[in-house]
Every structure is written in C-alpha cells, then in structure tokens.
Amino acid sequence: MKKFSLIISLLFLSIGLLGCQKSGNEEGLDKEISKSAEKITDKPTIIGEIVQIEGKRFLVENKIEKLPDGRPDAIWFSTDDIEFLKVGLTVSVWTTKIEESYPAQAVAEKIEINE
The missing domain is CATH 1.20.5 (Single alpha-helices involved in coiled-coils or other helix-helix interfaces)
Structure with a gap:
C-alpha cells in the first residue's frame, strides 16, 4: 500500500x-x-518644449496633450548631447524605456529640434 x-x-x-x-x-x-x-519607433515618445535644463538632463513638456488629471505630459531626459539644447526649443524625443513618475524619467535615444 x-x-x-x-x-x-x-x-x-x-x-x-x-x-x-x-x-x-x-x-x-x-x-x-x-x-x-526596445526598438525605437517612427513616432517620438514626446513632442514638446524644453522648459528646464539641469546638468546633463532636460525637461520636455507637451503643451498640447494633458494627462487625465490636467497636468501636462512631462519627461526628464538625460543625454550627453546637452550643449545644443536651449530652454524654449520645441523638440521631438525618442526613448525605449521610461521610469514612470511625475515627471517621468528616461534616457534620450534620439532628439530632433523642431522649427
């Protein structure tokens, strides 16, 4: 048994x-x-205005689209190519990974200055 x-x-x-x-x-x-x-897409992660620069990072706010609570969509991006960026520029920024907080945080993988 x-x-x-x-x-x-x-x-x-x-x-x-x-x-x-x-x-x-x-x-x-x-x-x-x-x-x-992990692939960069054709569509940027965010299109917006650079509103602040600190060291090797910059804050982009989307002035058109808002979050459900009314705040602007905003992401801090870190990059080594900070010297050509200025507050007030409108940029398109691509990234593959975003740390979700407010504002969110990410590494800029591609940056285009919009005119």
Whole structure:
C-alpha cells in the first residue's frame, strides 16, 4: 500500500510540475515582446518644449496633450548631447524605456529640434 501511495504522489507531483512550465510558443512571445519594447519607433515618445535644463538632463513638456488629471505630459531626459539644447526649443524625443513618475524619467535615444 505504501508503494502505491508513493507512486500516486510522484505521478501528481510530476503532472503539477509539467503544468507550470511555459510552452515554446509562450517563451517566444515573451522574447518578441521584450525585443519590440526596445526598438525605437517612427513616432517620438514626446513632442514638446524644453522648459528646464539641469546638468546633463532636460525637461520636455507637451503643451498640447494633458494627462487625465490636467497636468501636462512631462519627461526628464538625460543625454550627453546637452550643449545644443536651449530652454524654449520645441523638440521631438525618442526613448525605449521610461521610469514612470511625475515627471517621468528616461534616457534620450534620439532628439530632433523642431522649427
């Protein structure tokens, strides 16, 4: 009887462990999502005005689109190419990762000055 109980227990344990594994399709989907999140898209992360510069970072506010609570969408971007930026310039900025806070924070991966 003990052997039968042991066999049944091992059978249920192995079935439980197999059920917790990801299938090959799910693993591929996870990889595809993480790859697509790291690509720079054609559309900029934000288009707005530089309202503040501190050290090697600058704050961009979208003057058109507002957040649901009425505040302007704003992101602090860090970059080594700060010397050509000035307060008041309208810029388009691309990034792949944003730390969500207010204002949000990110590394500028591409910057275009709009006229």
